[in-house]
Amino acid sequence: xxxxxxxxxxxxxxxxxxxxxxxxxxxxxxxxxxxxxxxxxxxxxxxxxxxxxxxxxxxxxxxxxxxxxxxxxxxxxxxxxxxxxxxxxxxxxxxxxxxxxxxxxxxxxxxxxxxxxxxxxxxxxxxxxxxxxxxxxxxxxxxxxxxxxxxxxxxxxxxxxxxxxxxxxxxxxxxxxxxxxxxxxxxxxxxxxxxxxxxxxxxxxxxxxxxxxxxxxxxxxxxxxxxxxxxxxxxxxxxxxxxxxxxxxxxxxxxxxxxxxxxxxxxxxxxxxxxxxxxxxxxxxxxxxxxxxxxxxxxx
Amino acid sequence: xxxxxxxxxxxxxxxxxxxxxxxxxxxxxxxxxxxxxxxxxxxxxxxxxxxxxxxxxxxxxxxxxxxxxxxxxxxxxxxxxxxxxxxxxxxxxxxxxxxxxxxxxxxxxxxxxxxxxxxxxxxxxxxxxxxxxxxxxxxxxxxxxxxxxxxxxxxxxxxxxxxxxxxxxxxxxxxxxxxxxxxxxxxxxxxxxxxxxxxxxxxxxxxxxxxxxxxxxxxxxxxxxxxxxxxxxxxxxxxxxxxxxxxxxxxxxxxxxxxxxxxxxxxxxxxxxxxxxxxxxxxxxxxxxxxxxxxxxxxxxxxxxxx
Numbered sequence: 162x163x164x165x166x167x168x169x170x171x172x173x174x175x176x177x178x179x180x181x182x183x184x185x186x187x188x189x190x191x192x193x194x195x196x197x198x199x200x201x202x203x204x205x206x207x208x209x210x211x212x213x214x215x216x217x218x219x220x221x222x223x224x225x226x227x228x229x230x231x232x233x234x235x236x237x238x239x240x241x242x243x244x245x246x247x248x249x250x251x252x253x254x255x256x257x258x259x260x261x262x263x264x265x266x267x268x269x270x271x272x273x274x275x276x277x278x279x280x281x282x283x284x285x286x287x288x289x290x291x292x293x294x295x296x297x298x299x300x301x302x303x304x305x306x307x308x309x310x311x312x313x314x315x316x317x318x319x320x321x322x323x324x325x326x327x328x329x330x331x332x333x334x335x336x337x338x339x340x341x342x343x344x345x346x347x348x349x350x351x352x353x354x355x356x357x358x359x360x361x362x363x364x365x366x367x368x369x370x371x372x373x374x375x376x377x378x379x380x381x382x383x384x385x386x387x388x389x390x391x392x393x394x395x396x397x398x399x400x401x402x403x404x405x406x407x408x409x410x411x412x413x414x415x416x417x418x419x420x421x422x423x424x425x426x427x428x429x430x431x432x433x434x435x436x437x438x439x440x441x442x443x444x445x446x447x448x449x450x451x452x453x454x455x456x457x458x459x460x461x
Numbered sequence: 462x463x464x465x466x467x468x469x470x471x472x473x474x475x476x477x478x479x480x481x482x483x484x485x486x487x488x489x490x491x492x493x494x495x496x497x498x499x500x501x502x503x504x505x506x507x508x509x510x511x512x513x514x515x516x517x518x519x520x521x522x523x524x525x526x527x528x529x530x531x532x533x534x535x536x537x538x539x540x541x542x543x544x545x546x547x548x549x550x551x552x553x554x555x556x557x558x559x560x561x562x563x564x565x566x567x568x569x570x571x572x573x574x575x576x577x578x579x580x581x582x583x584x585x586x587x588x589x590x591x592x593x594x595x596x597x598x599x600x601x602x603x604x605x606x607x608x609x610x611x612x613x614x615x616x617x618x619x620x621x622x623x624x625x626x627x628x629x630x631x632x633x634x635x636x637x638x639x640x641x642x643x644x645x646x647x648x649x650x651x652x653x654x655x656x657x658x659x660x661x662x663x664x665x666x667x668x669x670x671x672x673x674x675x676x677x678x679x680x681x682x683x684x685x686x687x688x689x690x691x692x693x694x695x696x697x698x699x700x701x702x703x704x705x706x707x708x709x710x711x712x713x714x715x716x717x718x719x720x721x722x723x724x725x726x727x728x729x730x731x732x733x734x735x736x737x738x739x740x741x742x743x744x745x746x747x748x749x750x751x752x753x754x755x756x757x758x759x760x761x762x763x764x765x766x767x768x
Contacts, residue, residue, distance in 0.1 A: 180672030181579030185587060188572035191642040199605035206605065215609070262496055269493075275755065276500035279507070282751045282758065284701035286719040287740045290726060291510045294733055300521065302509045305528070334503070339762065346763035395598055398703045402723055416600055423604050424708065436600045443598055453707045 190282055206317035220252065224434035234435065236410050236417040238442075242416060245393040248332035253385055256340025257378075261370075264348045265343070274345070285335065289316065289402035293318070294333045296403075318404050321411045328412050332401055336392075340385050347381035348374070357380035381455045387447055394443055415439050507744070514538070514737035521733050534734070541738035549714065550721035551742065557636050557706075557717060558699035564641040565695045566688055573650025573687075574676045578662065588651070594644040600702075607708050610635045635709040636717070640699065646691045649761075653687035654680060690761030693754045700747060718743045 207224060211217035228234055259277055261268045270402040280288060296317035297317045304314035317327045397416040400406060406413035406421070417436065419442065423432035509528075513521065514537055516530040541550055576588050610629040615620060618626020629635040659678055665679045681688070706717040716724065722739050751758055 177579055177672055178581035179582045181575040181584065182510070184571040184575040184673070184676065185584070186578075187568045188647055189587060189590075189644050192591065192644060194609070195606060195639045196597060196602055196644070197590075198609065200597055202605035202608070212552075213608070213759075259496070261498060262492055265492060267492065267496070269496075273496045273500050274759070275752070276503050278759070279733050279748060280503060281762075282697055282701075282747050283507075283744050284703065284719050285749070286701075286723055287744045288506070290722060290736060291506045293726075294513060295506060295509060298733075300523070302528075310766050317588050317753070334506075337503070342759060342762050368484035374557065391598065393633075395600055398719075401703075419600055419604075419653055420704075422553045423607075429604060429608070433604055436604065440601045451602065458531065461624075 190232075203433050203436060204431050207437045208434075209430040211428075211430040214431060217290065217430065220430070224431045225438075227431060228434060228438065233410050233413065234415075234418050237415050238438075239392055240325065240394075240411075240413055241415045244329055244332065244396065246388055247329045247385065248336060248393050249389045252333045252336040252389060253340050255336050256385070257344050259337065259341045260344035260348055261374075263345055274341075277341055281336045281338035281342075285398035286402055288335055289330065289399045292327075293344070293403055296327055298440050319408050321383045321408050324404055324408060324412045328399060328403055331403070332393065332396065336389060343381055344378065347378055351377050379454065383450065386450055386454075390446055390450075391443060394439065394446075480758070485736070496665075510737050510744070511741055513733055514741050516734055518732065533699055537734045537738045538742070541735040541744075542740075544732075544735050545721060545725045545739065546713065546716075547718065547721065547739050547742055550716050550718040551574050551746075554714060554718040554743075556633075558688075560637045560698045561641055561699040562638075562695045565643060565646050566692055567692065568642045569646035570681060570684075570688070571676065572647045572651045572656050573652075574680060576647070577651045577654035578657075579672075585613050591647050592643045595648060603704065603708070606639055606705075610639065610709055630709055631711050631715060636706060636715065640702070640705060643695070646695065649691055650684070650687055653684040657683050686757065686760065689754065689757040693750065693758055694761050696750065697747060 206217065208221060209217035210220045210223070259273075263274055267273070298304060298314070300314035301317075303317065306384060307314040315323050317323045354419070355373050355377075356369060359373060364372065395416050396414055397420065398414060400414055401420075404412040406417050416439070419432045419435045419439065422428045422435060423449045512528065514532060514645050515535065516537075517532065517534050520531055557588035572591075576584060576591070590709045596666070611627065612623030614621050614623045616626070616634065617628045617632060618628065620626075629638075661679060661683070662675050665675045670678070677693070701719065702717070703719040703723070706722070707720050710716055710720065721744055725739060726736060
């Protein structure tokens, strides 16, 4: 005990430690009740049949078996992967390009940065409502503009082939700001001497980008990739407003299916199992990413 | 070390003359043009939202209307406020966002301070628990969170076992308490408190200040950027939250603005002029807040990612 108090960098141990415990207690209590307990409960509920009204019933792996037969849930997994596959890399590419453009030290960069970032501080619900109106087949902005070019636009959100691309476009558009910002912060911390040395060596700007900038941005890229993937996997608000999963389940996502199972069909146990699958997938992707990103380190 | 490696003599002559500081080079103009187009694409939906909110329903319905309104119908806003209780929704959102901000700043800063500056038995484990909590996706916890709210003992007619009533559903408790403290804020505060010099607290301790006072009076005033960052980010995410308020409220008087908007869309059919007026009203406070606190927002979002 005496030894442990000695670990405190300064000051007399015991009273200080008690104060420390008291100060962390409210946050710890809150996290235990609203994060710890739910996570444990979620795992337990995944193995039960539960409709809120009657007590949960242990059913073993039934929920997971049901999931295998659930064509809509399988479709939602595919949709989630498709949505993530298109929004994340394209958003990252655009975010990086805008960041590079803003990093050149233009006078008006504050205005440009603000314009690109504003969708990020706006509620997804508000954004989805505006896009709902932009995609309006009759006289929304998109088809109005297309009609100027003599093109008759489709009914974007109620067409099974156009609904997913429309949702993806909104996702890319909204996410660029955040990705740009993280890349911009990373760019600003890169050592200037490297570039000076490289241009002394006669390396072209393009060469510098691929040999210096991109490798040095790897930690930022990893971070952007993980956080964007996690948020893409959890997209809900835009689906709820834009398509309600339709038409014909063409835009239904995992989170939307979980919501439907739990709050429209009251199958809480099944929904918990679904969210467990979502969690495992996210963890899996994160680990795979870390492998890939970590594995190539030092090659450049 | 990399610099010395790259400094090879003899190639310096190849260095092209820089165009730095010349505002009218072709490259610069292209850059400005590209960025202007990108910015326009980012802002266009918002402009379209505001323009639509100022059109008459007749004009919106007409197929060959222009982009700009023919008459600017500012009365839409007044009518929208009458058609749906947007003022109540906005008030509710404000109360919740303000409470979240206040609670998060106080509770998370205390926790962050403790984890950064005081070593006690288990403090390391607690820190890793917060890090783990940071990584839990919303959807893994939202169902049980809902159940805890629903079966909150001795609330909303519930007995001690949480049976019989509706618990915290449809109450301010449900809207405010579960999301009040975020592990992210704890983490952010900890990072800021870590950087403060030890001399500061030692001097305060010599002056006979208690631990809590050292935290409140001496150390916390030094991390104002952290306070601002957490406050802005908390307010923003609370104001923009949709799923949780959707799940725990039924009555109109407790609806928040995002849920109110979504309900307005389905209940009244798309009355675009009202809907866009309401959306403008819901968006405006965040945009203004962002413009005022831009420095902190940007800094906060960036450091949140990179520390």
